[in-house]
Amino acid sequence: MTEPTSLPLETAREMYRRMVLIRRFEDHLYALFLQGVVPGTLHQYQGQEAVAVGVCTALRPDDVIFSTHRPVGHFLARGSPARGIAAEIMGKAAGCAGGKGGQMHLTDVSVGAMPSNAIVGANIPIATGAALGFQLRGQDRVAVSFFGDGAANTGAFHEGINLAAVKDAPVIFICENNLYGASTAISSMMRITDIADRAAAYGIPGRVVDGMDVQAVYQAALEAVERARQGNGPTLLECKTYRYAGHSRGDPGGYRTREEVQRWRERDPIPQMRTLLIKERGLAEEDVNSIERACQSEVEEAVEFARNSPEPGPEETYRHVFAEGQ
Numbered sequence: 001m002t003e004p005t006s007l008p009l010e011t012a013r014e015m016y017r018r019m020v021l022i023r024r025f026e027d028h029l030y031a032l033f034l035q036g037v038v039p040g041t042l043h044q045y046q047g048q049e050a051v052a053v054g055v056c057t058a059l060r061p062d063d064v065i066f067s068t069h070r071p072v073g074h075f076l077a078r079g080s081p082a083r084g085i086a087a088e089i090m091g092k093a094a095g096c097a098g099g100k101g102g103q104m105h106l107t108d109v110s111v112g113a114m115p116s117n118a119i120v121g122a123n124i125p126i127a128t129g130a131a132l133g134f135q136l137r138g139q140d141r142v143a144v145s146f147f148g149d150g151a152a153n154t155g156a157f158h159e160g161i162n163l164a165a166v167k168d169a170p171v172i173f174i175c176e177n178n179l180y181g182a183s184t185a186i187s188s189m190m191r192i193t194d195i196a197d198r199a200a201a202y203g204i205p206g207r208v209v210d211g212m213d214v215q216a217v218y219q220a221a222l223e224a225v226e227r228a229r230q231g232n233g234p235t236l237l238e239c240k241t242y243r244y245a246g247h248s249r250g251d252p253g254g255y256r257t258r259e260e261v262q263r264w265r266e267r268d269p270i271p272q273m274r275t276l277l278i279k280e281r282g283l284a285e286e287d288v289n290s291i292e293r294a295c296q297s298e299v300e301e302a303v304e305f306a307r308n309s310p311e312p313g314p315e316e317t318y319r320h321v322f323a324e325g326q
């Protein structure tokens, strides 16, 4: 595992906390889903935590992120409260989108997490647009687009990255290559092994990153963010990662072998970071245990809050359809 000596202990500790929070949240939601408490479906993020946390740790509060149908990890990593996310997933009025978005359409502009977009690839040109807005206003803010390997085969990927490249837009493209787009293996969708190679076609840097190593993701993201902030344009980072769950609830993931899942689980980013904090950074095991307990309580409290919250009233139906005060 990469261990940059410059990483402050507090940052490493916080990255661990956020990864554990995501894992506990997703596991808890899955259990509730099986009990019939969670409506709709879930697209879960277990296994990919190092990507969201590594990238979001490299950002400033005034930067923005654009997410996908699998947004929970990105939102928790960005600091959006677990309560609002849990309530949104349960369709409650206290949800971060007022209960009208559901699991795939989280939004929390207060932390720079723009409305997540379930149309595969669609946030790529939108993030480019936000970045061009920052550039036109002379701001040194950056936009991040998270998307999957499947999205890398959409027209929006080409259009969004190409435009960002020619305009030197301050945007970072984070491709989370988890080897599958729903049940389709990447090997049957593209001839190349590394999606990062596509960056060359747009004349921008492209890098492959170990998406199971939170510090490696953080370092790569930090460089890309600095490059964008200084006006030198976008970067494509391909994070090699894996989702432990099926594509969505109801997908048992039978298109993957047990051995493959096991191989990736052996490289789980959370125990890796736990070991590093204790063995290399000198954190007491009890400190790490207390981080984990605090995450568990935060998740349980958020879910309890969400379960006890009311649904949105009928008067909410037409709110947020048109801009108010126009």
Ligand SMILES: Cc1ncc(C[n+]2csc(CCOP(=O)(O)OP(=O)(O)O)c2C)c(N)n1
Pocket: 069, 070, 118, 119, 120, 121, 147, 148, 149, 150, 151, 152, 178, 180, 181, 182, 247
């Ligand atoms: C344009 C579009 N086509 C198809 C779908 C249905 N769909 C939802 S998620 C998904 C797979 C996306 O795979 P990937 O981009 O690799 O993201 P991952 O689910 O692996 O995170 C598909 C095909 C969609 N939402 N949007």
Ligand SMILES: [Mg+2]
Pocket: 148, 149, 150, 176, 177, 178, 179, 180, 181, 182
């Ligand atoms: Mg995928």
